[in-house]
Amino acid sequence: MSKITVIGAGNVGATCADVLAKRNVTADIVLIDVKEGFAEGKAMDLMQTVTLTDIFVRVTGVTGDFSATADSAIIVVTSGIPRKPSMTREELIGVNASIVKDVVKKALTYSPDATLIIVSNPMDAMCYLTAKISGLPRHKVIGLGGKLDGARFKYYLSQSLQVNANDIEATVIGGHGDTTMVPLVSLATCKGVPVTQLLSKEKLDAIVAATKVGGATLTKLLGTSAWYAPGAAAAFMAESILKDKKRVCACSVLLDGEYGETDIAIGVPVLLGQKGCEKIVDFPITDEERAAFKASAEATRSVNQILYDSGFFLPL
Ligand code: NAD
Numbered sequence: 001m002s003k004i005t006v007i008g009a010g011n012v013g014a015t016c017a018d019v020l021a022k023r024n025v026t027a028d029i030v031l032i033d034v035k036e037g038f039a040e041g042k043a044m045d046l047m048q049t050v051t052l053t054d055i056f057v058r059v060t061g062v063t064g065d066f067s068a069t070a071d072s073a074i075i076v077v078t079s080g081i082p083r084k085p086s087m088t089r090e091e092l093i094g095v096n097a098s099i100v101k102d103v104v105k106k107a108l109t110y111s112p113d114a115t116l117i118i119v120s121n122p123m124d125a126m127c128y129l130t131a132k133i134s135g136l137p138r139h140k141v142i143g144l145g146g147k148l149d150g151a152r153f154k155y156y157l158s159q160s161l162q163v164n165a166n167d168i169e170a171t172v173i174g175g176h177g178d179t180t181m182v183p184l185v186s187l188a189t190c191k192g193v194p195v196t197q198l199l200s201k202e203k204l205d206a207i208v209a210a211t212k213v214g215g216a217t218l219t220k221l222l223g224t225s226a227w228y229a230p231g232a233a234a235a236f237m238a239e240s241i242l243k244d245k246k247r248v249c250a251c252s253v254l255l256d257g258e259y260g261e262t263d264i265a266i267g268v269p270v271l272l273g274q275k276g277c278e279k280i281v282d283f284p285i286t287d288e289e290r291a292a293f294k295a296s297a298e299a300t301r302s303v304n305q306i307l308y309d310s311g312f313f314l315p316l
Contacts, residue, residue, distance in 0.1 A: 001072070003069075005032065008033060012225075013078035021049070023239060036063050041061065047059055073114060077104065079103050081096060084219070090122045093306055096121060100129060146181075148229055149211065149267075150172045154170050157199075169187075169188065172211065178216055183212070185204055245273065248272075248281055250269050252267050253280065269283050
């Protein structure tokens with residue numbers, strides 16, 4: 001099985017499909033959207049890049065027909081509304097929870113063995129909802145947050161250090177929210193040298209603050225949420241799983257005691273391979289970072305509670 005389905009052919013979904021195609025991750029991509037003709041149009045446009053970029057891929061676009069997604073190895077869920085300037089991700093919860101619940105049910109009917117990558121916001125809550133209602137083992141429901149937030153952390157560090165961002169190693173754990181994410185300063189390095197030895201505390205504090213509102217900064221500039229880095233981050237995760245690359249990055253997964261938390265989906269370092277989240281990796285973080293992670297988990301739990309209070313956990 002090598003088919004990858006992307007649900008939602010909007011900004012993030014179409015970018016994810018484009019990166020998957022350009023990186024030759026699979027020859028079989030399905031884009032599905034609820035908007036009549038939209039996924040068909042995006043697929044046709046992508047197929048017309050084939051001779052221009054010298055790749056081979058088959059992108060199929062469909063409106064609402066989940067039978068076209070049958071036997072997908074990976075399903076990337078991007079369907080839902082994005083935030084507008086001055087909105088938080090949490091404000092999207094009601095609309096997006098209904099959409100995510102609906103599309104997950106339909107997609108799993110045709111691809112019961114798929115691994116799900118959850119992108120729709122508020123992502124940790126959507127990941128928790130999916131993990132709880134889908135009946136899938138927890139290693140097959142993985143949320144995109146830390147990979148993107150980590151890329152933004154690396155970007156801001158590289159700007160300050162004036163180096164190529166690829167020479168930076170940095171991780172962001174915790175919830176995928178402006179106030180909940182936890183950039184791990186203690187473990188960030190430039191070519192193995194701790195950034196704490198290269199930048200002042202004031203500079204590092206400013207970088208952490210910029211990272212946390214990285215999404216909001218772009219939403220303000222663009223009028224909607226960002227898509228290039230989110231789409232590429234989702235594609236990175238799909239590639240590591242499909243090609244069994246065993247890449248380590250922070251993702252939202254259902255915890256069962258790891259990092260001191262249970263019954264919550266939140267960002268932690270994981271190993272992504274053929275089985276999905278093959279391992280939750282224990283990073284040696286500081287007491288301060290551990291406390292920030294705990295506070296992040298509390299905030300994330302309160303968003304999950306909204307789902308409980310709204311009746312979203314009734315069986316599929
Ligand atoms: P978008 O509006 O460009 O695209 C969303 C698409 O979903 C639309 O084309 C819409 O028609 C489609 N859709 C809605 N309901 C559907 C359904 N039932 N079935 C199939 N398709 C449906 O939005 P976007 O910028 O691509 O963002 C998508 C989601 O991803 C948003 O919730 C956004 O907040 C989230 N997001 C998450 C991250 C992350 O790191 N987790 C990053 C960026 C965006």
